[in-house]
Amino acid sequence: MKVLKLSAQGLPQSWISLEEAVLHYAADEVRWEMGERIAVFRGGHNAVSGLQSTIAINSIIGTRGVPKVNPFDAMPSLTNSKLFARDRCVCAYCGNRCHEDVLTREHIRPLGQRGQDHWMNVVTACKSCNHRKGNRTPEQAHMPLLYAPYTPSLWEDFILRNRRILADQMAFLATQLPKNSRLHT
Secondary structure (H helix, E strand, O other): OOEEEOOOOOOEEEEOOOHHHHHHHHOEEEEEEEEEEEEEEEEEOOOOOOOOOEEEEEEEEEEOOOOOOOOOOOOOOOHHHHHHHHOEEEEEOOOOEEOHHHHHEOOOOOHHHHHOOOHHHEEEEEEEEEEHHHOOOHHOOOOOOOOOOOOOHHHHHHHOOOOOHHHHHHHHOOOOOOOOOOOOO
């Protein structure tokens, strides 16, 4: 289970473990919290009062400080799992929804034709279509794309990074998705 860590201004910073979240709470760096309470950590007993210390962790926290990097300038890393999620496991050529085991990262302009490995040049393809297309462009192979590639937004990237997003975290992130996002439920 991960906690969605945001800047004090509400911009996604990272997915953190419960233990990392406890450190933010203990250091008084949590400025606000949202979502459901997902864990309670119990500490030692106070020598004077006898009360046990507790730290309750919410699923979304806003932390003190200004991010060192503007998250809007950061390019999301490209991985097969994030690509397949972006494209909803649908082959860009035949339109079949496939299991990840039979999907591939397909380069629209092949690497052999000086294509690059970046979000705007890759789509999800089943192994059969990828093999059929070979080292050709969709036009050369007479295999038109059924959808266009795009670079995920900051908010989409946070959804694509975590396969076990809690409902309240997803609801928060979904409010910021671009209108044309494929990740709308």
